[in-house]
Amino acid sequence: MTIHTIHDAFCQRVKAAPDKTMAERPGQASLTFAEGLSGVGSLAAALVARGVVKGDRVAVQVDKSVEALLLCLACQRVGAIFLPLNTGYTASEIDYFVGDAEPRLFVCRPEDLERLRTAMPGTVAVESLGARADGTLLDLAASLSPVTQATPVSHDDLAAILYTSGTTGRPKGAMLSHGNLATNCDALLTAWRFTDQDKLIHALPIFHTHGLFVAANMSLAAGATMIFLEKFDADTVLDLMPDATVLMGVPTFYSRLVQSDRLTADRVSNMRLFISGSAPLLADVHLAFRAATGHAILERYGMTETCMITSNPYEGDRRAGTVGFPLQDVEVRIANREDGTVLAQGETGAIQVKGPNVFGGYWRMPEKTASEFTDDGFFITGDLGRFDAEGYLHIVGRDKDLVISGGYNVYPKEIEQLIDEVPGVVESAVIGLPHPDFGEAVTAVVVAQAGAELDEASVIAAISAGLARYKQPKQVLFADALPRNVMGKVQKNVLRDTHAGLYKGEGELSGRSRSR
Numbered sequence: 001m002t003i004h005t006i007h008d009a010f011c012q013r014v015k016a017a018p019d020k021t022m023a024e025r026p027g028q029a030s031l032t033f034a035e036g037l038s039g040v041g042s043l044a045a046a047l048v049a050r051g052v053v054k055g056d057r058v059a060v061q062v063d064k065s066v067e068a069l070l071l072c073l074a075c076q077r078v079g080a081i082f083l084p085l086n087t088g089y090t091a092s093e094i095d096y097f098v099g100d101a102e103p104r105l106f107v108c109r110p111e112d113l114e115r116l117r118t119a120m121p122g123t124v125a126v127e128s129l130g131a132r133a134d135g136t137l138l139d140l141a142a143s144l145s146p147v148t149q150a151t152p153v154s155h156d157d158l159a160a161i162l163y164t165s166g167t168t169g170r171p172k173g174a175m176l177s178h179g180n181l182a183t184n185c186d187a188l189l190t191a192w193r194f195t196d197q198d199k200l201i202h203a204l205p206i207f208h209t210h211g212l213f214v215a216a217n218m219s220l221a222a223g224a225t226m227i228f229l230e231k232f233d234a235d236t237v238l239d240l241m242p243d244a245t246v247l248m249g250v251p252t253f254y255s256r257l258v259q260s261d262r263l264t265a266d267r268v269s270n271m272r273l274f275i276s277g278s279a280p281l282l283a284d285v286h287l288a289f290r291a292a293t294g295h296a297i298l299e300r301y302g303m304t305e306t307c308m309i310t311s312n313p314y315e316g317d318r319r320a321g322t323v324g325f326p327l328q329d330v331e332v333r334i335a336n337r338e339d340g341t342v343l344a345q346g347e348t349g350a351i352q353v354k355g356p357n358v359f360g361g362y363w364r365m366p367e368k369t370a371s372e373f374t375d376d377g378f379f380i381t382g383d384l385g386r387f388d389a390e391g392y393l394h395i396v397g398r399d400k401d402l403v404i405s406g407g408y409n410v411y412p413k414e415i416e417q418l419i420d421e422v423p424g425v426v427e428s429a430v431i432g433l434p435h436p437d438f439g440e441a442v443t444a445v446v447v448a449q450a451g452a453e454l455d456e457a458s459v460i461a462a463i464s465a466g467l468a469r470y471k472q473p474k475q476v477l478f479a480d481a482l483p484r485n486v487m488g489k490v491q492k493n494v495l496r497d498t499h500a501g502l503y504k505g506e507g508e509l510s511g512r513s514r515s516r
């Protein structure tokens, strides 16, 4: 199958099997593909009514719902650019995205509607969408005739902008085209043998690549059924396994599942595939999962800017601690970090990627875009890796100062800037420390002025208003000084080594963090 756009592929699936269940949602009625299509047409009409035309941005910060997914397809129908935002972002974080992306429409949670209608610039229309098929956007949609004709788009036209933070602390909007999403979806359907016979447990958020452009797009394009869960809960997922075939998750899903004695070969006998990505899956978790179920978790590697890059094989050896082979039409090479020369197999260096999956650049940041591509068009991922003798890619570290906590990226610079502004702070360093549940835990090391009355609670209180919860340090440590090298650069590796055992044992509390 060659997909032109995800919207097209979805429409073909509706034609082929209109009555097939598109989404089951515990506690609410299921939705067929035909009902999904009808929702897309109505939501597209609501977009048009709010002045949205091809190329306009539609920013969306709503709780997870099937309607939010239909809104993404509705944007595609009218050629608009979908801009999903993490529900954890605070008002000040949202201000930045709105100022930068200048959306025509902002879709928010019902409880935020009044505040945002007052706060948003006059150029931005504001409507709401709730998780229980409620909100002003759906009311508006219901009053209009559906848009039945899709606005023509090319492979290069933008389908989405996804913000990723940066090492400078200023988030960048990654521009993803219809071609990026369609070709990557195609490659994944083939690689993972995903078909209309599949039933996917969808427990990821839908404001990031993993839940939206991997899990949901694949299901829509294949005509598969999703069991659409509000969020991940190990017991709920275990309850659903006998009726499902595939689970896609971040490593935290799996480290929580292996703690349950309900995870047995018997329970997963209907499941054909477990996929992990967005952060490193510990080899121990891979092995424990295999011991409990007989299944080798298939680990793959991706990025917001590149969609999916490599995958362990569907057939063949799925190796713990590796991310497998480049996907169809994707080129991956390892280069010297300093001079960019391409390295031989076995050598460790910067992972660079080229292919139809790679984004077109950062929204309104041409210089930043240019600096992250090589002269011959490879994207510099910021990850470090090597290929082994059999062609498996191993990710061995990061060239970028980034913490990945439970699959969410946190850029230390952003947190350090806020902490450094707290009265009484001389300086700070934010690091990721090994954490049994989140993989890495955001941790701050703070140097306080002599006599300053600072403790963990006061530092957290001072920064929390402007910062999404998942970015906030799980612990704040105090030091007399930060270790520096001869160039004066803070040695975060020394801090990581010194405090490596800080969160040991925290996972024993049914997977939950004992710290904040």
Ligand code: MLC
Pocket: 203, 204, 205, 208, 209, 210, 211, 231, 232, 250, 252, 253, 277, 278, 279, 301, 302, 303, 304, 405, 406, 407, 408, 438, 469, 470, 471, 512, 513, 516
């Ligand atoms: C929740 N909390 C987190 C957190 N998630 N803190 C740090 N990191 C996280 N990821 C906070 C909560 O606010 C809460 O704080 C406390 O931790 C405990 O919450 P919880 O109930 O245990 O968390 P839960 O709701 O179960 O969420 C954990 C999770 C979730 C792992 C299920 O974070 C998740 O779904 N992550 C998936 C992220 C994702 O989709 N990434 C893909 C990016 S795309 P308190 O103190 O308020 O109680 C990408 C490309 C690619 O990376 O390759 O895929």
Ligand code: AMP
Pocket: 164, 209, 276, 277, 278, 279, 280, 281, 299, 300, 301, 302, 303, 304, 305, 323, 381, 382, 383, 395, 398, 404, 408, 409
């Ligand atoms: P994001 O910017 O949220 O898309 O996160 C992308 C980053 O997640 C990559 O650059 C990697 O550092 C990391 N990542 C994704 N998948 C894996 C994986 N399987 N193993 C290790 N790191 C991963």
